[in-house]
Amino acid sequence: MRQRTAAFIRRRRLTPYALLLPSAIAIGLLLFWPTIQIAEFSLQNYGLPQVTGVSPTQWVGGANFSSILADPEFWLSLRISLVFAAVVVPLTLLTGTLVGLLLNRLGPKMAAFVSSAAMLAWATPAVSASVIFIWLSDPDGGVVDWALAKMPSWLGGGAHWAGFSWTNAPLPAYTLLTLLVVWQGFPFVAVSVLAGLKTIPGELHESARVDGGGAWRIFWRVTYPLLKPIFLVLLLLSIIWDFGVFTQAYLITGELGNRDEYNLGIYVYDRAFTMPPSYGIGSALALILTVILLIITIGYVRASVRQGAVQ
Amino acid sequence: MRLRSRAARRAGLNVLGVLVALVTLFPILWMVSTAFKPAREIYSLTPHLLPSHPTLGNFRSVIDGKVIGLPYWNFLKNSLFVTLSSVIASMLISLLAAIAVARFRFRLRTSYLIMLLIVQMLPQQAMVIALFLDFRSIGLLDNLAGLILVYTAFSIPVTIWMLRSFVAAVPREMEEAAAIDGAGPMRIFWRIMLPLVAPGLVATSVFAFIFAWNEFIFALTFLGTDTAKYTLPIYVTYFYGRGTVDWGSIMASSTLFTLPVLVFFLIVQRRMTNGLMAGAVKG
Numbered sequence: 001m002r003q004r005t006a007a008f009i010r011r012r013r014l015t016p017y018a019l020l021l022p023s024a025i026a027i028g029l030l031l032f033w034p035t036i037q038i039a040e041f042s043l044q045n046y047g048l049p050q051v052t053g054v055s056p057t058q059w060v061g062g063a064n065f066s067s068i069l070a071d072p073e074f075w076l077s078l079r080i081s082l083v084f085a086a087v088v089v090p091l092t093l094l095t096g097t098l099v100g101l102l103l104n105r106l107g108p109k110m111a112a113f114v115s116s117a118a119m120l121a122w123a124t125p126a127v128s129a130s131v132i133f134i135w136l137s138d139p140d141g142g143v144v145d146w147a148l149a150k151m152p153s154w155l156g157g158g159a160h161w162a163g164f165s166w167t168n169a170p171l172p173a174y175t176l177l178t179l180l181v182v183w184q185g186f187p188f189v190a191v192s193v194l195a196g197l198k199t200i201p202g203e204l205h206e207s208a209r210v211d212g213g214g215a216w217r218i219f220w221r222v223t224y225p226l227l228k229p230i231f232l233v234l235l236l237l238s239i240i241w242d243f244g245v246f247t248q249a250y251l252i253t254g255e256l257g258n259r260d261e262y263n264l265g266i267y268v269y270d271r272a273f274t275m276p277p278s279y280g281i282g283s284a285l286a287l288i289l290t291v292i293l294l295i296i297t298i299g300y301v302r303a304s305v306r307q308g309a310v311q
Numbered sequence: 312m313r314l315r316s317r318a319a320r321r322a323g324l325n326v327l328g329v330l331v332a333l334v335t336l337f338p339i340l341w342m343v344s345t346a347f348k349p350a351r352e353i354y355s356l357t358p359h360l361l362p363s364h365p366t367l368g369n370f371r372s373v374i375d376g377k378v379i380g381l382p383y384w385n386f387l388k389n390s391l392f393v394t395l396s397s398v399i400a401s402m403l404i405s406l407l408a409a410i411a412v413a414r415f416r417f418r419l420r421t422s423y424l425i426m427l428l429i430v431q432m433l434p435q436q437a438m439v440i441a442l443f444l445d446f447r448s449i450g451l452l453d454n455l456a457g458l459i460l461v462y463t464a465f466s467i468p469v470t471i472w473m474l475r476s477f478v479a480a481v482p483r484e485m486e487e488a489a490a491i492d493g494a495g496p497m498r499i500f501w502r503i504m505l506p507l508v509a510p511g512l513v514a515t516s517v518f519a520f521i522f523a524w525n526e527f528i529f530a531l532t533f534l535g536t537d538t539a540k541y542t543l544p545i546y547v548t549y550f551y552g553r554g555t556v557d558w559g560s561i562m563a564s565s566t567l568f569t570l571p572v573l574v575f576f577l578i579v580q581r582r583m584t585n586g587l588m589a590g591a592v593k594g
Contacts, residue, residue, distance in 0.1 A: 019411035020423060022404045023467050030464035031430045034441035041441065051444070099331055106328050107321075116580060117332035120339060123576040125525035127544040128569040132338045135345065135558050141354040143341065183338065244434045247527040251548060265436045272440045273532065279440055286437030297432040301425055 035290065041283035048276050064284035073259060074285070077267035081243050084174060084263060089238045091182050093231070096189020101219075103190060104197040115194065118187035126184070130251035133180045137166040167254055170261045177252050181242060189234050196230040197223070229307045236300035240293055264289055342569070345562040346370065353559050369563035378550055378560060381539060383567065386546040390568075393455050393542055394523040397462035401519045402512060405467045409474035410504070424475075427468040435465070439532050446533060453537045458530060462523040469522075470515045477511025478504070517579045521572055543568045 042064055049055040068074050099118065103111045121129075137144045145164050151157020166172045200223065208218045224231070244265040253261035256270050268289055272282020340360070345353060346369050348362040376382040412420055442461060443452070451457035481504060489499050527544045534540045541549065547568050550561045 013417070016411040016415035016417045016420070019407040019415075020419075023408040023471060026404060026464040026467060027427075027430060030442065030461060031433060031438065031468075034438045034445070035433060037441040037445070038437055041444075046444075051447070102324065102327060102331065105324055107325075110325055110328050114328045114332045116577060118335050119576070119580060120573050121335045123521060123573055124339060125521075125544060125569055125572060127525065127527055127547055128342070128565040129338070131547060131561055131565050132342045135562065136338060136341060138558065141358070141558065143358045146356075146358055183335070187335070240432050244436065246436050250527075265434065268434075269436045269439075269528075273443075279444060282440050283437075286434070286440055289434050290437045293432055293434055294429070297429055300432070301428050304428060305425070 038283045038286050041279055042287045044280050046280040047278050064281050068281065068284055074267065077262045077264045081264040085239055085243045088178050088181050088242045089235065092185040092238050093189055093234060095182055096186040097193050099186060099190035100193030100197065103194045115191055118190055121183050122187040124184065126247040129180060129184055130248045133176055134167065134252060137176055139163045139165045167252060173253050173261055177249055180248055181245060185238060192230055192234055193227065196227045200226050229303065232303045233300060236296055236303060239296050244289055244293060342562050343566050345558060346566045348559065350559055369559035373560050373563045373567065379538060385539060386541055386543050389455060389540060390524060390543040393458045393462065394520055396459045397466065397523045398516050398519045400463040401466045401470050402516050405470040405474050408471045409478045413475045413478035427471055431468045435528050439528055443532050452533050453535060453540055455540060457533055461529050462526060466519045466522045470519055473515045473518060474511055477508050481507045514579045517575055520575065524572055
């Protein structure tokens, strides 16, 4: 009897590990192992001759990294990624928060309708969303140029917009990309902010109003401090998502080839895969991107843990 | 007086709400409307919201495969195969893990959860380089099985977190009562856990479905030249940037690709956003 109990306890102690095993194997093989390999390849001269077996891979120390740091295209792509995140993240959070506050004041049916409509933008596949925005802004037959040409000149419209190409130069292309990423990103912020607002007891707002606070004051004095943890998480998630955005940027800047329009994510991909492929340099860049994102991720994890998400 | 101003404010808010919804939906509506327009209307100098002579011509040319030489069904089949396989695999794997982290206290539990949060953020354009080389050496390129493996592994960190909150919501007392009545762990799982977690499984599998159905970068890299193996996202972009750009066909193909996702999403929307926020934001 005692032996059986002991066996049972032992079995029970091993059960959670047994249940975790399949996921641990999948994550280990397809997420951890590639990360280690990237670190390894980043120190090697891994290119076409090495893949085809013509010549062996060699350790080259930090040569890949020093050639990257000396490459102006790397710094340009890094700057594009930073500026893009610095513009898009606040815009997404602002739009999302405003819509979240609006949703909170609508009746239940109306709120459900508006939030469903918004979440459809979020659920739209990145490929479709990109193709749609390219078509909306197409120089021949696109509705954006048509509308801008029709607008009065004091609103910035005018005939010169007819046939304007949005994807041929960095600034217009990234303006379009900004609209696209905000369009897809704000619904998640809005719905999260709404969920946070629902947890604030109504009396708090009531008493703030009785004390004579306007909407602006109430937001900064009551709502914002209570929702601060949610905002922190949304901020970090948005930075992670927007800094390395790939699919949308890849399609809007015209797949590969327009090197002055690369963000860091596309630059990584281009260096690794464009003929002649250079997996060593690509891996070194990938490692840089990964490290940047991991630093932000650590902030995200700490914010989540502090909120009690890991219990 | 006060009542009237309140009604006016309510009406104003509703108008604003409808405006937000319409602006947000406009790109999707424009895609569907363009898909039904004949070429003459697509490139008309004054665009109209709705087609005045709706046509199925664009859909027909997509389904017949005029551009790529293969019918739409071929790519739909690829996408469905890859997506459904990875959803099933991911649900099986992550349900086990979710039960472990929601129902057991063990030493590595917190570390495991934090590890899952971190690996969610690994950039795919970094991982794809190493996985491309690995899959190349074991012959998994140009192979849909390779995509299934990747989609399964990349979705489970999120699906475990989502499922965890659904498993934790199952009242423990029910399991204990069943155990006292003499039910074994297997019986408890099939009779109590599974039926109660089923709605959560549906919501989570929609997330996994959307992830795999939409995925672009791995499909782009792994399915190089073999057009017959393309999944729908690659198929949709194939039209684009190939000399003549036929927006009618592009919008028709992207409508066929997008609408299933949106319909699915609307069905489980509420449950899924709750689950997603349990993973990302615990409000």
